Every structure is written in structure tokens, then in C-alpha cells.
Amino acid sequence: xxxxxxxxxxxxxxxxxxxxIECRSLDFQATTMFWYRQFPKQSLMLMATSNEGSKAxxxxxxxxxKFLINHASLTLSTLxxxxxxxEDSSFYIxxxxxxxxxxxxxxxxxxxRLSIL
Amino acid sequence: AQSVAQPEDQVNVAEGNPLTVKCTYSVSxxxxxxxxxxxxxxxxxxxxxxxxxxNLVKGSYGFEAEFNKSQTSFHLKKPSALVSDSALYFCAxxxxxxxxxxxxxxxxxxxx
Numbered sequence: 001x002x003x004x005x006x007x008x009x010x011x012x013x014x015x016x017x018x019x020x021i022e023c024r025s026l027d028f029q030a031t032t033m034f035w036y037r038q039f040p041k042q043s044l045m046l047m048a049t050s051n052e053g054s055k056a057x058x059x060x061x062x063x064x065x066k067f068l069i070n071h072a073s074l075t076l077s078t079l080x081x082x083x084x085x086x087e088d089s090s091f092y093i094x095x096x097x098x099x100x101x102x103x104x105x106x107x108x109x110x111x112x113r114l115s116i117l
Numbered sequence: 118a119q120s121v122a123q124p125e126d127q128v129n130v131a132e133g134n135p136l137t138v139k140c141t142y143s144v145s146x147x148x149x150x151x152x153x154x155x156x157x158x159x160x161x162x163x164x165x166x167x168x169x170x171x172n173l174v175k176g177s178y179g180f181e182a183e184f185n186k187s188q189t190s191f192h193l194k195k196p197s198a199l200v201s202d203s204a205l206y207f208c209a210x211x212x213x214x215x216x217x218x219x220x221x222x223x224x225x226x227x228x229x
Contacts, residue, residue, distance in 0.1 A: 006160070032215075034217075041205075041224070042221070043207070043219055043220065043222050044161075044207070044219050046217075091158075093160050093161070095160070095161070103149050103168045103211070105151055105153075105163040105166055106161075106163075106209075106217060107163070108153075108160030108161040108162070109160050110158075110159050111158065111159065111160050113158065
């Protein structure tokens with residue numbers, strides 16, 4: 001089945017550091033990828049929708065300059081948390097659909113646990 | 118605006134007993150409905166979907182879900198729960214525009 005690889009799985013870094021998270025579709029082309037943030041025991045919060053070759057669409061309240069999203073190819077999207085602070089600590093998950101047809105499920109990466117000290 | 122409600126934050130069942138995780142939705146047009154499962158420190162895994170056809174949908178790991186149009190529900194069920202089914206379950210709906218909306222999740226705990 002369709003596989004989404006997310007890397008790294010765990011990051012611990014100092015406050016002020018920028019962190020890049022990669023999301024790759026391994027066996028399909030993803031014109032659209034999604035980035036979510038999840039707090040402990042809580043639901044997914046959609047941060048942005050990433051479309052290959054164009055600017056990401058951010059949800060209301062998500063800082064575009066803080067969370068930089070790039071979708072340079074049909075198999076790779078990246079999320080960069082710039083100048084990260086402790087309040088950015090969270091579990092970040094990417095997902096993708098393998099076609100433009102809406103009846104297909106989203107395929108999720110295994111998430112990245114970000115801890116800012 | 119579309120929405121998904123999972124009215125129970127937590128569901129506890131004994132191993133071997135049937136389980137139900139509830140989901141209701143609100144969406145314009147025909148709903149495309151999904152269930153996903155999430156294990157600790159992992160992403161979500163697709164369980165099953167309803168697009169059209171039979172109201173009872175069978176999915177992975179023995180799970181099934183029943184689409185009820187009149188009640189706008191899509192409850193997840195399993196006849197006999199396993200301890201390994203303990204996880205966080207999400208219901209989702211996709212709009213005509215292709216946007217997914219997830220419920221808040223229900224933590225299922227199956228006790229031996």
C-alpha cells in the first residue's frame with residue numbers, strides 16, 4: 001500500500017534553532033500533502049495544505065513565517081519550524097493522498113516529536 | 118461548514134466483548150467517511166471507508182462500520198475486542214471540495 005515516510009521521528013533542540021521535517025511519499029505521487037499538529041491526547045490540528053509547485057494554504061491562526069512549508073516535488077514536502085521555542089514543542093504529522101480523487105484515504109507519516117528546550 | 122463529532126473521549130470494554138466507537142457528521146452533499154487508528158507515537162492508519170453502496174463497511178483488523186444516513190452516523194464496531202485494539206480512533210469526513218475534517222478522537226481501552 002501507499003507509504004509516507006516522515007523524518008526525523010524525534011528532535012530535541014535548543015530554543016532559537018530552526019528545525020526541518022521531511023515528508024516523502026515513497027510509492028506514489030502526492031500532488032497534495034497536509035501538515036498537522038497534535039497535542040497530547042488531542043485531535044489533529046490542520047496547519048496547512050501543501051500543493052506541489054505552489055504556495056501552501058495555511059489555516060487560520062497558523063503563522064506562515066514561523067512554519068515554512070515547501071512542496072518542491074510530487075514526492076517531497078518539508079516543514080521548517082523557524083526559531084523554535086518551547087511552545088512549539090508538539091507532535092507534527094504529515095499526510096498525503098495518492099490521487100486527486102476525494103474518495104481515497106489519506107496516508108500518514110509516523111510523525112515527528114519535536115521538543116524545544 | 119462540515120463537522121465530525123465523536124461524543125465519547127474514552128471507551129472502555131473488556132476483551133472479547135463487542136465494541137462501538139461513535140461518530141456523527143455534518144456535510145453538504147454525499148459524505149465520504151473514514152475511520153483511522155493511531156497507536157502511541159505513530160501516525161494514523163487507515164481502517165475503512167464509506168463511499169457508496171452497502172451501509173455496512175468492513176475494514177482492517179476485523180473492524181466494521183455502519184453508515185446511517187438518517188442519523189448521520191458512522192459508528193465503528195467490532196464483534197470481539199482485543200487488548201491490542203487499544204488505541205486512539207479518529208472518524209473523518211471529506212467534503213465535495215476534498216477537504217478532510219477529523220473528529221476529536223476516542224481513546225479505546227480494552228482490558229484483559
